[in-house]
Amino acid sequence: GLVCGYPDKDKPSIVKQCNLFDNQYDVEEFRDIDNLDVCFSVSLELIKKINQKFNNPIIVCDYTAGTKSMSAGLVLASIHFE
Secondary structure: OEOOOOOOOOOEOHHHHOOOOHHHOOOOOOOOOOOHHHHHHHHHHHHHHHHHHOOOOOOOOOOOOOOHHHHHHHHHHHOOOO
């Protein structure tokens, strides 16, 4: 649907803007958004899962609305891949 964050709440979400189908993206809920180890391990496993599911995917991660731990975990996980 629509963007959940500030300031442009009425603009289409990234999923809508990119015309993605349900099988082209995942939403992952983190059980502890302030724990760097949890955020890193969840991000790492999600990237691995995407790489296995799709042939040579281009992965784009939006961490703009995440916590500092989520952002850092995602960056740390992403450097394990080209």
